[in-house]
Amino acid sequence: MNVASQSYYDRRGILAALGKDGLIQLILILNTAVMLAPILIMLFAAFKTNAQIFQSPFGIPDFSNVANITKIWNETNFLRYLMNSVIVTGSSIVVILTLGTMAAYAVARYKFWGASFVLMFFLAGLTLPLKLAIIPLFILMRDLGILNTQLSLIVIYVAMGLPTTVFIMTGFIRTLPNELEDAARMDGASEPRIMWSIMLPLVRPAMVIAGIQNVVPIWNDFFFPLIFIQKDKLKTLPQGLTTFMGEYTTDWGVLFAGLLLSSAPVIIVYIILSRQFINGMTAGAVK
Amino acid sequence: MARMTLSGIKKSFKSVDVLHGIDLEISDREFVVFVGPSGCGKSTLLRLIAGLDTISSGEFHLDERRMNDIAPSRRGIAMVFQSYALYPHMDVYENMAFGARLMGLEKDEVEKRIDEASKMLRLDPLLKRKPRELSGGQRQRVAIGRALVRKPKVLLLDEPLSNLDAALRSDVRLEIARLHREIGGTTIYVTHDQVEAMTLADRIVVMNNGKVEQFGSPRELYERPANTFVATFIGSPRMSLLDVERNGNHLALPGSGAVSVSRLPHSDERNLVIGVRPDAMTVSTDESTDGFRGNVVYTEYLGENTYVYVRLGDGTLVGIRSSASVDLPPDTPVVITVASEEIHYFSRATRERLAA
Secondary structure, eight states: OHHHHHHHHHHHHHHHHHHHHHHHHHHHHHHHHHHHHHHHHHHHHTTSOHHHHHHOTTSOOOTTOOHHHHHHHHHSOHHHHHHHHHHHHHHHHHHHHHHHHHHHHHHHHOOOTTHHHHHHHHHHGGGOOGGGGHHHHHHHHHHHTOTTSHHHHHHHHHHHHHHHHHHHHHHHHHHSOHHHHHHHHHTTOOHHHIIIIIIHHHSHHHHHHHHHHHHHHHHHOOHHHHHHOOOGGGOOHHHHGGGGBOSSOBOHHHHHHHHHHHHHHHHHHHHHHHHHHHHHHHHHHHO | OOOEEEEEEEEEETTEEEEEEEEEEEOTTOEEEEEOSTTSSHHHHHHHHHTSSOOSEEEEEETTEEOTTSOGGGTTEEEEOTTOOOOTTSOHHHHHHHHHHHTTOOHHHHHHHHHHHHHHTTOGGGTTOOGGGSOHHHHHHHHHHHHHHTOOSEEEEESTTTTSOHHHHHHHHHHHHHHHHHHOSEEEEEESOHHHHHHHOSEEEEEETTEEEEEEOHHHHHHSOSBHHHHHHSSSSOOEEEEEEEETTEEEETTTEEEEOSOOOSSOOSEEEEEEOGGGEEEEOOTTSSSEEEEEEEEEEOSSEEEEEEEETTSOEEEEEEETTOOOOTTOEEEEEEOGGGOEEEETTTOBBOOO
8 A cells, every 4th residue: 555655656746747847848938939929020021022921921031131121211200200109108107107106105105084995096997998988088188189199198198007007006115114114204304205215216126017017008009099199290100100001002021120110119128127027026925 | 411201101093002101201311121022012102202103192201392293303313123124225324324414414424423333333344235235233233323323312222133143132232232321322222022121221111011010120120020010021930920828927829738938018918929039949859848839840951050840739830940950850749948038929909019
């Protein structure tokens, strides 16, 4: 009985060890392939002509052929679009992080009547599909007279970004030790100074998470600019690049080159900040 | 000067009363330790003095000035926190400079004070380090340094040794005692460790359930505990309490016989509690001795001496310090003699000390 059960457990041990580790590795490798494939295809396609894309979609192109990229450069307001995207995304993120951190700090740290209501109010925003409200939003923007301005986009993006930001930041701020603020209070720091000099440097990892979490959808957003922006010189990148998507023919090579150029900034920002991002993700777990 | 007067201090959180009327007079340059079990309100009292929590009712004066509504930083009080609460993103120098700058001091003065404090605490080689690069003892010194830079009249320390390992603890304890003498201010120190309290304090405040049980010098607390709580809290191993009945000059313990004593309380209460420290009793196997009868439960050999634990007739377990040569197997019937002049008498009803 004893021997039998032991060998049984042994067998299972080997299987479990091999099976578990191997399976995880396999899943991760497959996942990497799935994640990287579209990016690689985009990269390859950016250097191919339309004909080449359809002939050999997965073939490795001649990387010296930059015709698509020069075409974007010459035939669209690429720089203009890029700048618009930077302006809209940048100001949205700045406003989201400023307001979100301040709101989260208040909700997490001060005991006041209605604190939990304020938090619930923000969280309720998570459940709201903003796109369903597009017609009322359009009317609202028209009445406010900010249709066809970047402000209309920024306002919407801030509203979209605040719930998750407040949620992430509140959770994070709550994990910071209270004694730090008490120490700063004993040192004679005013409440704004405590937030600015003590708390802000400490919540930076969470702000990076919230930032990345918001940058990607805002940068890539196609829907709201399409509705609110008609002037060519105000168009954002994803919207501007639709020039190459004709009703009858689409110049895929150029489109992919545009996609490559428009996604590059976000990818670079992510790589630069990824260390902080990962630190922030695990900070709560270690404490 | 730093004379503190607390009168009728009460604190409640919502409907829970944490402190029920604390009255204390603390003199200038005194080293006072608040000691008590967890949840007794000692840390709350410290936070009220610091100004981090508001006083629900009562008055707190520092040098005749009412402090109740004065901001923490304007009280002339500095505090060292249990977790040290160093600013993690600032180096040691910045940690100390932060408060000094907020006081509106000139740049030279800030530098001078940091220089002074870091010399006193041997922090000079660490000034450019971040808190995470310091050991526990070093962090502790930085936390103290940060408090000293503000030149406070009163220094508050909240369980400063609890995060240090045992070897470091006695070093830091000596250090704190030395600092107190050098700075010459008033120090209030919170701990749950009675050894720290006894070794450091000029006077100790023993707290329990949000009340002050006794306020006095370590000697007073040890030799004349005001009630059974203080009697058992101070001293290690703890004092044994026995419920006895007084009969003339005899004290009778149910199931263990009676002993005659030469010294009795002035009060004529019949039901008494007597407190006896481990070194005021002797254990003997001679059945004819006058004393309480019991059985050995176990012995602890400590090299220098042996502690014998004896179960008495009414079920009480008492600890007795004996010479190291004593070796009694469990269940040995023994007789315990008590030195009459070292008995502490308490009323059974009030648990308060009875003068003898």
